[in-house]
Amino acid sequence: MAEKPREIIKRNLFSENQVLRAILGICSSLAVTNTMRNSLVMGLGLSVVTALSGLTLSAMRHAIPRRVRMLVQTLIIAVYVIFLDLFLQAFLPDISKQLGPYVGLIITNCIIMGRAEAYAQSNPPFPSMLDGLFAGLGYTMVLMMISLIREILGFGSVFGININFVGFETWTIMIMPPAAFFIIGTFIWVMSARVSRRAVDDK
Amino acid sequence: MKKGHIYTAVFMIILSAVLTFALALAYESFKPAIKGHKELAEQRAILYALDLDNGLTDDQVAVVTSDLIAEITLGEKMVPAHVKDDKVVAYAVPFTGSGLWGSILGYLGVTADLSETTGIVFTSQNETPGLGGRIEEEQFKGQFRGVPIGPDTELKYVKNGGEIDAVTGATQTSDAVLRMLNAALRQDVFGGEVQE
Numbered sequence: 352m353a354e355k356p357r358e359i360i361k362r363n364l365f366s367e368n369q370v371l372r373a374i375l376g377i378c379s380s381l382a383v384t385n386t387m388r389n390s391l392v393m394g395l396g397l398s399v400v401t402a403l404s405g406l407t408l409s410a411m412r413h414a415i416p417r418r419v420r421m422l423v424q425t426l427i428i429a430v431y432v433i434f435l436d437l438f439l440q441a442f443l444p445d446i447s448k449q450l451g452p453y454v455g456l457i458i459t460n461c462i463i464m465g466r467a468e469a470y471a472q473s474n475p476p477f478p479s480m481l482d483g484l485f486a487g488l489g490y491t492m493v494l495m496m497i498s499l500i501r502e503i504l505g506f507g508s509v510f511g512i513n514i515n516f517v518g519f520e521t522w523t524i525m526i527m528p529p530a531a532f533f534i535i536g537t538f539i540w541v542m543s544a545r546v547s548r549r550a551v552d553d554k
Numbered sequence: 555m556k557k558g559h560i561y562t563a564v565f566m567i568i569l570s571a572v573l574t575f576a577l578a579l580a581y582e583s584f585k586p587a588i589k590g591h592k593e594l595a596e597q598r599a600i601l602y603a604l605d606l607d608n609g610l611t612d613d614q615v616a617v618v619t620s621d622l623i624a625e626i627t628l629g630e631k632m633v634p635a636h637v638k639d640d641k642v643v644a645y646a647v648p649f650t651g652s653g654l655w656g657s658i659l660g661y662l663g664v665t666a667d668l669s670e671t672t673g674i675v676f677t678s679q680n681e682t683p684g685l686g687g688r689i690e691e692e693q694f695k696g697q698f699r700g701v702p703i704g705p706d707t708e709l710k711y712v713k714n715g716g717e718i719d720a721v722t723g724a725t726q727t728s729d730a731v732l733r734m735l736n737a738a739l740r741q742d743v744f745g746g747e748v749q750e
Contacts, residue, residue, distance in 0.1 A: 385684035
């Protein structure tokens with residue numbers, strides 16, 4: 352019953368998107384989506400950590416005692432996040448400065464532990480890494496869509512480049528977290544409606 | 555496959571030791587690079603506040619810093635200053651204070667005659683990205699070039715009759731910045747009493 356890589360990718364990007372279907376990672380989806388650059392970097396950082404922690408935890412899944420597995424997961428995830436932070440500081444100081452507190456916040460993202468619990472602990476290393484990577488990219492995709500709407504309406508720009516040629520009055524609420532609530536809510540609604548319609552069609 | 559208490563304890567101890575060692579190793583080997591970047595960022599920040607950074611490369615920053623920057627006494631403090639032909643052109647006054655989420659650190663450049671600012675730079679801040687964090691953007695910082703100051707002239711936002719535009723949606727951060735700047739001006743530049 353091994354899942355094909357294609358299926359893992361499709362499932363994580365669409366049918367089981369972590370933000371829209373599992374409703375995980377909502378906190379950061381509200382906080383970092385006011386500009387596209389922030390969303391992209393946060394999403395990529397999360398994808399890397401989820402992939403690597405999935406790989407590691409899956410490789411050592413037979414050695415981990417069940418009763419301390421969450422402890423081990425947290426430990427591994429934290430080590431990767433700190434390593435990523437140090438790596439960025441040493442080799443990509445500009446990106447590190449822009450990210451500031453976000454890198455540390457990756458630890459608290461429930462998608463990483465969610466994938467570790469739901470997938471990596473009972474599947475081989477390579478599929479686990481793929482699963483983690485695409486769970487992260489699915490999250491990135493949703494973040495980018497939300498931040499595109501928020502950045503255009505809130506700042507009149509895309510990736511910091513001003514596109515507001517017509518003097519459109521930008522909406523301050525779009526920069527604030529409440530705006531993401533409405534947008535994510537709408538996305539989840541559309542997604543759920545599609546999934547339930549498909550379920551009816553299948554019967 | 556049930557594992558005993560001893561296995562669990564030994565597993566955790568070994569795992570923690572290995573991971574801690576790996577992180578310590580990574581930290582030690584990255585440290586020189588990280589320190590180099592920090593020093594460079596600090597030098598560049600000082601040059602920016604003194605209006606000397608017009609798109610310098612990393613190598614130029616080091617050269618300009620050793621040529622033009624010296625530690626000079628201003629009031630009771632030693633501050634970095636722009637010195638040309640043994641005469642001070644401008645001081646980079648360090649300031650610090652609490653923003654909305656954490657401490658904000660930076661430099662405010664003031665001319666040698668203490669009549670106007672030359673620029674502002676933030677070296678450390680944890681304000682909300684996209685809101686208060688925008689104090690780092692040129693649109694905000696650029697307004698602090700050549701603003702008149704004096705013992706009785708405080709920096710003010712447009713809404714209070716000044717020249718500087720606050721950051722939209724980030725009133726707390728904007729107010730905090732001017733509060734710490736005015737405190738630094740009173741205390742370190744004009745040597746007056748600090749009012750709280």
